[in-house]
Amino acid sequence: MRLTTHCHPSLPQLAWVAVVDKVNGIVTLRHGAKVEVRDSLWIEGVWDGPFEKGDFGETDCVFGTGGRMTGESVRFVSSASTTDYLYYRTEAERVTVSNSLPLLLTTINDRLDPLQCRTYARACDSIMNGLNDYQREMQTVKGSVRRLMYRNLEVSSDKILETEKRMPPRFHHFEDYRQYLRERYASIVANARDGARTWPLPILSTQSKGYDSTAVNALAAPYGIDRVFTVTQAKSTAHLAHQQTGPLQDDDGSAICDVLGLRYTQLARDVYTRNFDDESLFYTALHLSQDANLLGVKPHVSTVSLLLTGTLGEIWYPRSTSGDRAHVDTDIRRWDLGGHGLSEWRLVVGLIHLPLPYIGARRKADILAMTESPEMNPWRMWTKYDRPIPRRIAEEAGVPRQLFGQSKLGSVVLFCHPAVPYGEGLRRSFFASLVQQHLLSSLEVRLWPLVRWWNTTMQVKTARRFALLHYGERAVSKLLRRPYKFPLLWMKLEGALFCFCVNRTAEQYKKSVIPY
Numbered sequence: 001m002r003l004t005t006h007c008h009p010s011l012p013q014l015a016w017v018a019v020v021d022k023v024n025g026i027v028t029l030r031h032g033a034k035v036e037v038r039d040s041l042w043i044e045g046v047w048d049g050p051f052e053k054g055d056f057g058e059t060d061c062v063f064g065t066g067g068r069m070t071g072e073s074v075r076f077v078s079s080a081s082t083t084d085y086l087y088y089r090t091e092a093e094r095v096t097v098s099n100s101l102p103l104l105l106t107t108i109n110d111r112l113d114p115l116q117c118r119t120y121a122r123a124c125d126s127i128m129n130g131l132n133d134y135q136r137e138m139q140t141v142k143g144s145v146r147r148l149m150y151r152n153l154e155v156s157s158d159k160i161l162e163t164e165k166r167m168p169p170r171f172h173h174f175e176d177y178r179q180y181l182r183e184r185y186a187s188i189v190a191n192a193r194d195g196a197r198t199w200p201l202p203i204l205s206t207q208s209k210g211y212d213s214t215a216v217n218a219l220a221a222p223y224g225i226d227r228v229f230t231v232t233q234a235k236s237t238a239h240l241a242h243q244q245t246g247p248l249q250d251d252d253g254s255a256i257c258d259v260l261g262l263r264y265t266q267l268a269r270d271v272y273t274r275n276f277d278d279e280s281l282f283y284t285a286l287h288l289s290q291d292a293n294l295l296g297v298k299p300h301v302s303t304v305s306l307l308l309t310g311t312l313g314e315i316w317y318p319r320s321t322s323g324d325r326a327h328v329d330t331d332i333r334r335w336d337l338g339g340h341g342l343s344e345w346r347l348v349v350g351l352i353h354l355p356l357p358y359i360g361a362r363r364k365a366d367i368l369a370m371t372e373s374p375e376m377n378p379w380r381m382w383t384k385y386d387r388p389i390p391r392r393i394a395e396e397a398g399v400p401r402q403l404f405g406q407s408k409l410g411s412v413v414l415f416c417h418p419a420v421p422y423g424e425g426l427r428r429s430f431f432a433s434l435v436q437q438h439l440l441s442s443l444e445v446r447l448w449p450l451v452r453w454w455n456t457t458m459q460v461k462t463a464r465r466f467a468l469l470h471y472g473e474r475a476v477s478k479l480l481r482r483p484y485k486f487p488l489l490w491m492k493l494e495g496a497l498f499c500f501c502v503n504r505t506a507e508q509y510k511k512s513v514i515p516y
Helices: 101-107 114-129 174-192 211-223 254-260 279-285 291-300 319-325 345-349 364-372 374-379 388-395 424-436 442-446 448-460 467-480 496-509
Strands: 002-007 016-021 026-031 041-047 062-070 073-077 086-090 094-098 137-139 144-148 152-156 160-163 203-206 227-231 264-267 305-309 351-355
Touching: 016 062, 016 073, 016 101, 026 062, 041 174, 041 351, 062 351, 086 101, 094 101, 094 152, 101 144, 101 496, 114 137, 114 496, 174 211, 174 364, 174 388, 203 211, 203 291, 211 254, 211 305, 211 388, 227 254, 227 291, 254 264, 264 291, 279 291, 279 345, 279 496, 291 345, 319 364, 345 351, 364 374, 364 388, 374 388, 424 442, 424 496
Parallel strands: 002 026, 203 227, 203 305, 227 264, 305 351
Antiparallel strands: 016 026, 016 094, 041 062, 062 073, 073 152, 086 094, 086 144, 137 144, 152 160
């Protein structure tokens, strides 16, 4: 097959879409300005090998997406995480693949179907089910597209095949695992800073008072981190993001950065209350995105960069905490979707997302056995919030025990169900589209403040707050002899904002790419 490329500076700088003409053996690539493109490959990502070799399709340590010509076929490579994806459609004579759902849709001249909005919510939530049980098909107005997570895609004139990445080695002891993380990450850093790149990558990271980011930075610090961002306040335990007032818990990781010798920038968690122009990009990735806490990173990104996070840190929990969520298999199942709402926003901002706990994560059984082993007892807190592996990594790097992992916090930004834009302009456009599609009436739109109050109350109620509702549910449950919850309102709109934002973004990209 032969590769032809076209740079479109008006596209998101890391976005790309490739059309494979199976009859004539031509791959036509359209891409943003900062995608690394060579004669037979393209990549917006990093991996654990020399950049010049371009062998990112052979490893389980690749973060970002790309493609490589392999003789009579082309291999599309997805990130070795569950936070970024490939999307594709197959037709008789062509296959179209992209790292952006709206860019794929505008290229194939299609759109998501607002009448299918609840199926999109289920598709987003199914990411938590892991590599084998997530919902791949997404219905569109003209048919469907497929989401591909973690695996690669081989396309030739006579076949289209989703293929496995290699498995990481077995880990028998803590030192095996830590050494693997160190070696793989060291190779990734060398790749990120390789002089063969057109744009060598600065390395950015995040830091809180929790286990995950502390372990990540303890591992990464010896290899150099250019800037760390710490969101200084945690989310409220009693309020959702649209109603928070008063002081919040301290989640400032500055003291940990000082110990590790890292330069840091403190960020406000509530940047979205002052400027949320990028709101639609977060919901283009996920129907209930939680990741607006990282909005303040954007002004500090002057060139395409690598961003480290601790997403998937739950892999380090002991069985006593994870219980039936332990899922001792190779599927990389998630407890929540924090960190998964960045996939479209990062393409625009110019960030390659490396959630470091995914390295080696398919060996979950080994990691859990290691966590439960007696050798980890000195790093056990014997509390519900206990993760001996990241504690050992951090403490042996010199971080004092009392500085991190004392209580479960988190700075994610949570709004009520169903998702409705926080920004007034986007919300007005969203409601207008719902009325036009007969999903809501004009009268129902006016009831939004009441709907938001009720749904928020249902999500935050406890035995102490809104006790009447809490005990009312218990009383009904006893009468019915089964668990009962008062219903949330407007749940027919779950997924509607995702659909709206994807279609809106696709329309914006249409100026850059001519549909075939």
